[in-house]
Structures are given as structure tokens and as C-alpha cells.
Amino acid sequence: MANQPDFGRFDVLLLDIEGTVCPISFVKDVLFPYALNVLPDFLAEQWDEPSFAGYRNAFPDDCRNDRSAFEAHVRDLVARDVKAPYLKALQGHLWTKGYESGVLKAPLFPDVPPFITNAHAAGKKIMIYSSGSVPAQKLLFAHTTAQPPDMSVVICDWFDTVNAGPKTDVASYTTILSHHPDISPARWIFLSDNLSEVDAARQSGMHSIPAVRPGNAPLPSHHPLSEFAVSEFTPASIAQAAAAIAAKTSA
Numbered sequence: 001m002a003n004q005p006d007f008g009r010f011d012v013l014l015l016d017i018e019g020t021v022c023p024i025s026f027v028k029d030v031l032f033p034y035a036l037n038v039l040p041d042f043l044a045e046q047w048d049e050p051s052f053a054g055y056r057n058a059f060p061d062d063c064r065n066d067r068s069a070f071e072a073h074v075r076d077l078v079a080r081d082v083k084a085p086y087l088k089a090l091q092g093h094l095w096t097k098g099y100e101s102g103v104l105k106a107p108l109f110p111d112v113p114p115f116i117t118n119a120h121a122a123g124k125k126i127m128i129y130s131s132g133s134v135p136a137q138k139l140l141f142a143h144t145t146a147q148p149p150d151m152s153v154v155i156c157d158w159f160d161t162v163n164a165g166p167k168t169d170v171a172s173y174t175t176i177l178s179h180h181p182d183i184s185p186a187r188w189i190f191l192s193d194n195l196s197e198v199d200a201a202r203q204s205g206m207h208s209i210p211a212v213r214p215g216n217a218p219l220p221s222h223h224p225l226s227e228f229a230v231s232e233f234t235p236a237s238i239a240q241a242a243a244a245i246a247a248k249t250s251a
């Protein structure tokens with residue numbers, strides 16, 4: 001197609017969220033505190049509501065029937081950034097009002113909306129894989145600072161630690177691949193700021209490139225893929241980094 005950017009040999013762009021498509025500070029300094037701020041009033045209102053039972057009963061036995069133990073456990077998990085699926089489900093639930101009221105808007109890095117939109121227009125499949133729950137991912141991409149704000153409409157699949165597994169396990173990427181058996185692993189590319197995730201994705205047969213973004217800690221210089229990290233997503237930067245990694249790792 002005329003004037004379409006060249007996304008090369010990839011059919012699927014699988015994207016991490018925190019530190020890859022939006023700043024770590026949005027997650028750590030805005031989303032996490034928002035959930036903790038609304039938690040006490042939310043628990044006071046919803047603790048015995050049938051609509052809250054699924055979230056509450058997913059928590060460990062010792063906090064399921066004790067509201068203060070429940071709240072203390074949430075605060076401890078958030079302080080330690082534990083990616084427990086039951087915490088991630090609760091956080092997504094607590095963020096709903098914030099997004100829907102306009103208080104929360106996801107500040108995607110400026111290159112991300114055109115990158116996603118152009119890739120979609122070029123016929124590529126855009127998918128997300130984050131430790132945040134699938135409902136939380138959908139909320140984030142539906143309420144961004146981009147114009148138009150709803151980027152969720154061009155995303156065709158969503159993966160989290162429940163439907164795929166932990167992000168540093170090779171098996172999680174194999175599971176993701178198994179959801180799309182018609183697409184060869186070599187036609188996938190996963191972008192993430194976490195080198196352990198990049199390594200796991202590569203072991204599944206996907207391509208994967210590290211992302212380094214403003215506000216991220218520098219990537220460790222001893223890791224063989226750090227030198228290929230991409231700081232801005234364009235078809236050319238992704239294609240070049242993927243080719244350079246392939247050349248280095250096949251040498």
C-alpha cells in the first residue's frame with residue numbers, strides 16, 4: 001500500500017505496558033496510589049455486596065473474612081509491587097471509576113499512538129501482555145491522552161498473568177502463541193522494558209526487543225541485548241533492532 005510504513009516481517013506486535021508504552025511513574029505514582037486512596041471507602045460500601053464477592057474470595061483465607069487484614073494485605077502487596085492476580089483484579093476494579101470519570105487518563109509515550117495506529121492500518125495485529133489484569137488493560141487503552149483517546153479499538157487480543165501466566169516464564173509466551181496457531185512464532189515481536197521478559201519471549205520462538213524509556217532504570221550493560229534497546233517505536237527502529245539482534249545471535 002502506498003505510503004504505508006514498512007513493518008517488515010512481523011504480523012503481531014505484542015506490547016508490554018508499564019515502562020514500554022507508558023511511563024512507570026503513571027503506574028507507580030498515579031494508578032497504584034489512586035487504588036489505595038479509594039480502597040477504605042470502597043471496602044466500607046462494598047464488602048458484603050455480591051458484586052464484590054469474586055474479588056474478595058480470591059484473596060487468601062486469612063484476609064477474606066477480615067476487612068482490616070484485607071486492606072493491610074493490599075497495602076503490603078502494592079508496597080512490594082507483587083503481581084498477584086487477585087491484587088491485579090482488584091486494582092482494575094478500583095480504577096474503573098477513575099477512568100470513567102476522567103480523573104485517570106493514560107499518558108502513552110508520544111510515539112506509541114502513531115506506531116499502533118499505523119501498524120493496525122498496515123494489517124498488523126496489536127496485542128497486549130501485562131501483569132495488569134485484562135479488564136485493567138482495556139480501561140487503560142480506552143482512556144488515553146492520545147487523540148482520539150480510545151486506542152483499545154485497534155487492539156485485537158489481551159494477555160495477563162491469568163490467561164497466559166507470569167511474564168518471565170517461557171511457557172506463558174508459548175500459551176500466547178497457542179491462542180493464534182495460524183501465526184508462526186517468527187512473525188511475532190514482543191516489546192518490553194524487562195530483559196527477563198524479553199529473554200523468555202525469545203525462548204518461545206518470538207522476536208523480542210528491549211525498550212528503554214524516560215523514567216526507566218538503565219538496562220544492565222552486561223546483558224547481551226541491552227545494546228539493541230529501542231527508545232522510540234517506529235517501523236524502522238523496530239526492524240533495525242530485530243535485524244541487529246538476529247545477526248548477533250545467529251553469529
Ligand SMILES: CSCCC(=O)C(=O)COP(=O)(O)O
Binds near residue numbers: 027133136
Ligand atoms: C494494566 S495497567 C497496570 C499495570 C500493572 O498493574 C502492572 O503491574 C504493570 O505490569 P507490566 O507487566 O505492564 O509491567
